[in-house]
Amino acid sequence: MITILNDNFSQLNEFLHENTFSKIFILVDENTHEYCLPVLLGNMETDLGFEILEIEAGEEMKNIQTANQLWEILTEMQADRKALVINLGGGVITDMGGFVASTYKRGVQFINIPTTLLSMCDASIGGKTGIDLMHFKNMVGTFTFPEQIFVYPKFLETLPFKELRSGFAEMLKHGLIADRSHWENLIRINKLDIESVIPHIQTSMNIKQDVVEQDFHEKNIRKTLNFAHTIGHAIESLCLGQGNPILHGEAVAAGMICEAHLSYLEGLLSEEEENIIIENVQKYYPYLDISDFKDEDIFALLLNDKKNVDSKINFSLLSEIGACIFDHQCSQNNIQESLNFYRKLNNA
Ligand SMILES: NC(=O)c1ccc[n+]([C@@H]2O[C@H](COP(=O)([O-])OP(=O)(O)OC[C@H]3O[C@@H](n4cnc5c(N)ncnc54)[C@H](O)[C@@H]3O)[C@@H](O)[C@H]2O)c1
Ligand SMILES: O=C(O)C(=O)C[C@@H](O)[C@H](O)[C@H](O)COP(=O)(O)O
Numbered sequence: 001m002i003t004i005l006n007d008n009f010s011q012l013n014e015f016l017h018e019n020t021f022s023k024i025f026i027l028v029d030e031n032t033h034e035y036c037l038p039v040l041l042g043n044m045e046t047d048l049g050f051e052i053l054e055i056e057a058g059e060e061m062k063n064i065q066t067a068n069q070l071w072e073i074l075t076e077m078q079a080d081r082k083a084l085v086i087n088l089g090g091g092v093i094t095d096m097g098g099f100v101a102s103t104y105k106r107g108v109q110f111i112n113i114p115t116t117l118l119s120m121c122d123a124s125i126g127g128k129t130g131i132d133l134m135h136f137k138n139m140v141g142t143f144t145f146p147e148q149i150f151v152y153p154k155f156l157e158t159l160p161f162k163e164l165r166s167g168f169a170e171m172l173k174h175g176l177i178a179d180r181s182h183w184e185n186l187i188r189i190n191k192l193d194i195e196s197v198i199p200h201i202q203t204s205m206n207i208k209q210d211v212v213e214q215d216f217h218e219k220n221i222r223k224t225l226n227f228a229h230t231i232g233h234a235i236e237s238l239c240l241g242q243g244n245p246i247l248h249g250e251a252v253a254a255g256m257i258c259e260a261h262l263s264y265l266e267g268l269l270s271e272e273e274e275n276i277i278i279e280n281v282q283k284y285y286p287y288l289d290i291s292d293f294k295d296e297d298i299f300a301l302l303l304n305d306k307k308n309v310d311s312k313i314n315f316s317l318l319s320e321i322g323a324c325i326f327d328h329q330c331s332q333n334n335i336q337e338s339l340n341f342y343r344k345l346n347n348a
């Protein structure tokens with residue numbers, strides 16, 4: 001269940017009073033510790049004891065070493081099965097905290113309080129938890145729903161612009177795969193800022209939640225949420241592997257361009273709609289330089305995508321703005337051409 005919090009966090013307090021937890025463990029990173037934890041602690045009313053678990057910020061922390069440290073700390077602090085983990089942060093915190101909670105002592109309860117646009121609209125919803133393995137994205141994880149998701153949009157007030165823009169990419173994706181009018185409302189935004197995005201958060205959350213409710217374990221329609229991620233994750237992984245991580249939404253934006261073009265090359269999407277998508281994505285996102293990435297390295301990552309079966313790369317592609325198909329296999333030439341198309345945009 002997703003709840004938009006009042007300024008006094010009354011719904012969170014009701015949730016804490018109605019349940020019998022033994023202790024609360026609040027997972028934060030250094031930034032959500034500074035900007036969001038004081039707001040949470042200033043409003044949280046409970047007789048329960050709590051501990052703060054802090055990790056460094058960034059995708060590089062979403063790994064087994066951090067998970068191990070958190071499991072060890074929970075053990076040292078004698079967290080029992082009635083403990084509650086509160087994930088207060090962006091997608092790294094909700095993915096990582098959800099993973100640690102869903103595996104510690106075979107699972108303790110957790111709630112998500114997303115603090116980035118990306119985690120409000122996407123990562124905190126849907127129960128995908130996980131960590132990266134080497135530089136492969138989200139390779140180890142669970143499908144486990146949080147008990148609740150509490151959204152407080154005012155947390156966005158301290159979010160840097162680049163992070164806001166990163167989250168906006170997942171919102172655009174939601175429009176492209178499921179709701180043309182959402183896409184059209186979003187691309188009308190000329191100046192991307194908190195005021196302009198806040199009115200559209202609810203629609204994005206609804207799209208994500210609606211898809212997840214139909215197919216929690218990603219057997220079919222949930223794969224549409226992965227549009228732009230097959231190539232996007234490969235680019236993100238290569239950057240991570242080189243020690244130059246990019247933001248998830250930046251990778252998704254590049255993935256939207258490549259996969260919109262691929263949708264066109266595969267005869268699924270009209271050229272006119274492809275151009276509309278590419279023009280608009282370029283309006284918000286600077287070009288990502290992938291000229292150093294070899295096709296063979298990209299293909300090695302594509303071959304490990306979680307949607308694949310029998311070594312066949314399964315794409316989720318657009319048939320029009322607002323509609324997405326899944327389990328589509330593309331010719332190798334077209335995949336290469338979509339990457340070259342993106343590379344050439346640099347000089348266009
Ligand atoms: N599970 C899912 O369904 C799902 C969906 C989309 C993305 N993801 C994952 O989410 C991650 C990306 O999430 P993200 O973009 O939120 O990244 P993030 O968690 O790294 O947060 C981005 C940055 O913003 C800072 N921050 C967070 N809230 C802040 C605030 N209110 N004010 C100031 N700074 C703040 C963080 O410290 C961090 O530096 C990726 O690992 C991606 O794979 C998961
Ligand atoms: O929730 C989903 O399903 C998604 O695909 C949402 C994506 O935006 C998100 O990045 C997700 O973490 C990708 O999952 P993965 O299994 O492809 O790693």
Ligand SMILES: [Zn+2]
Binds near residue numbers: 122170229248252
């Ligand atoms: Zn994503």
